[in-house]
Amino acid sequence: MAARAGGGGAMVALIVGALVVAVIGIGWMVWSGRTPALAPADLAVDIRIPEPPNLPRPAPMPEPQPAPLPLPTPPQPR
Helix, strand or coil: CCCCCCCCCCHHHHHHHHHHHHHHHHHHHHHHHHCCCCCCCHHHCCCCCCCCCCCCCCCCCCCCCCCCCCCCCCCCCC
8 A cells, every 4th residue: 555645734724824814914904994983073174276377378270281182093004
């Protein structure tokens, strides 16, 4: 009979443990990042947007002249 190889249980335990630690770490970061919602009265903000300066408008460009169609040429003899 062939010799029995190791089952690899340690590798599976290492992978599962790493996944558990990752999930706990992500959960902790999400939970600790929460802040209580502010009341609407605390959110009053006064924003002033400056008016743009009055600049002269450029003159409109003239319409381009249409390109003439090429003249028809007689067929080439063979």
